[in-house]
Amino acid sequence: MTAGSPGRLLLHFSLSLIFGNLFQQLYTFVDTIIVGQYLGLSALAALGAVEWLIFVMFGCTQGVTHGFSIHIAQKFGSRSLYELKKSITHSLYLCIGLSALLTVLGLWLGIALLHLLKTPEEIIEPAFSYLRILFAGAFASVFYNFLAGILRASGDGTSPLKAVAAGSLCNIGLDLAFVIWLGWGIEGAALATVLSWVLSALYCLMVLGKMEIIRPERGSWKPDVSCLGSMLSLGIPAGFQNIITGAGGIVVQSVVNGFGVLFIAGFTAANKLYGLLETAAASYGYAVASYTGQNAGAHLTDRIRSGLKSAVALGTLTACLMSFVMLIFGKKILGCFLAGEEQARAAIAVGYEFLIVLAVFFPFLYLLYILRSCVQGMGDTLLPMISSIVQLFMRVSCALLLTRLIGGRGVFFGEAAAWVGADLLLFAVFVHRIKGMEGS
Numbered sequence: 001m002t003a004g005s006p007g008r009l010l011l012h013f014s015l016s017l018i019f020g021n022l023f024q025q026l027y028t029f030v031d032t033i034i035v036g037q038y039l040g041l042s043a044l045a046a047l048g049a050v051e052w053l054i055f056v057m058f059g060c061t062q063g064v065t066h067g068f069s070i071h072i073a074q075k076f077g078s079r080s081l082y083e084l085k086k087s088i089t090h091s092l093y094l095c096i097g098l099s100a101l102l103t104v105l106g107l108w109l110g111i112a113l114l115h116l117l118k119t120p121e122e123i124i125e126p127a128f129s130y131l132r133i134l135f136a137g138a139f140a141s142v143f144y145n146f147l148a149g150i151l152r153a154s155g156d157g158t159s160p161l162k163a164v165a166a167g168s169l170c171n172i173g174l175d176l177a178f179v180i181w182l183g184w185g186i187e188g189a190a191l192a193t194v195l196s197w198v199l200s201a202l203y204c205l206m207v208l209g210k211m212e213i214i215r216p217e218r219g220s221w222k223p224d225v226s227c228l229g230s231m232l233s234l235g236i237p238a239g240f241q242n243i244i245t246g247a248g249g250i251v252v253q254s255v256v257n258g259f260g261v262l263f264i265a266g267f268t269a270a271n272k273l274y275g276l277l278e279t280a281a282a283s284y285g286y287a288v289a290s291y292t293g294q295n296a297g298a299h300l301t302d303r304i305r306s307g308l309k310s311a312v313a314l315g316t317l318t319a320c321l322m323s324f325v326m327l328i329f330g331k332k333i334l335g336c337f338l339a340g341e342e343q344a345r346a347a348i349a350v351g352y353e354f355l356i357v358l359a360v361f362f363p364f365l366y367l368l369y370i371l372r373s374c375v376q377g378m379g380d381t382l383l384p385m386i387s388s389i390v391q392l393f394m395r396v397s398c399a400l401l402l403t404r405l406i407g408g409r410g411v412f413f414g415e416a417a418a419w420v421g422a423d424l425l426l427f428a429v430f431v432h433r434i435k436g437m438e439g440s
Helices: 006-038 041-049 051-078 081-116 121-136 138-153 158-181 185-208 225-257 261-277 279-297 301-335 342-377 382-406 409-439
Strands: none
Touching: 006 041, 006 158, 006 185, 006 261, 006 279, 006 301, 041 051, 041 121, 041 185, 041 225, 041 261, 041 342, 051 081, 051 121, 051 138, 051 225, 051 279, 051 342, 081 121, 081 138, 081 225, 121 138, 121 185, 138 158, 138 185, 138 279, 158 185, 225 261, 225 382, 225 409, 261 279, 261 301, 261 342, 279 301, 279 342, 301 342, 301 409, 342 382, 342 409, 382 409
16 A cells, blocks of 8 residues: 555555445444344433443444454554564454453443433343353454454455455344244344354454464563553553543443333434444445554655645545435335334334534544544554543533533534544644654
């Protein structure tokens, strides 16, 4: 990524990531449709009640491994093969520890957190059953993200796409088998997701096994405290950034839970569509991080500037398209999640109102992903983490204060306010960082 048209490189690389992330979103998207249609409104609300707790797990996993992949991308850019291999082995050590930590914390704190979030009593049991299986299988999510991150850092966006596509198809088939045919309920949906992660991880491992350039040498396995420290300095802020975002979401979820099962169900359905339409933003972010990391390693600041401009143009165009989809097709898509008549209509009304607010502000979300990833690619994961604190403040303020004035709509506007506030900070950080790189 250190030569050629930045716009073409980013678009080509992002397309593979977009399709890959779309398939990855199908894990939860299909779960939600099948659970809502075949297990009912209460089961759908149970999924919604753990939405942000699951985000904390995924966010921590994706953030930490994303930080590791930035370090690996920089080693690819600098052509330092031994350091590259050492980065990969030390990332593996850290991922093993992360897997164990997530599983222990999730199983230990899950039920207490559901009570803390004011989850309605009638859905606590199925919500924890779903949560427990996902956290027990956290190792599979960690290692898929770790292995896919290495592939993306090398410039290979196609193999992670194939891996997640295979996992997604597996998930759909297992959902149908476990939930509908075998009658395993919400637990069957969770088990299908974990097994799909396993398949995706195995595919990435198979591809990486054929890449001689990253095959570890004997010396690269020897623990190196300085290397571990470098990996953690990138991985912890990136992971903590998503934990902070998740913490804000957990507060929001506690407010949403207070509006009852119908509001939870509508909010959950809208969030699933929002998550699906957000995938392109996340994909641009991964592409920009790899692109910036390699060019930062090669000290090509002009290419970083031009790459950011191209990414912003792509992101704005895509965001407008996604907003169009939400406004025109939102109600019909929400109907796929909800079975029944009167209750379903009430839940759809809640969800569509949320989608209208999201559609107006969606370009700011895409800009957020692009700016944050560009700054991270330059080696700064601390200030992007601070931007998550801005998001936390905006979400929590709107959830706790604005809802007293305008009801549940306050939660919807909190999401938009979080994006705008973080964008302002990240733009200032980018300008400061790029000037520092040019002056060094």
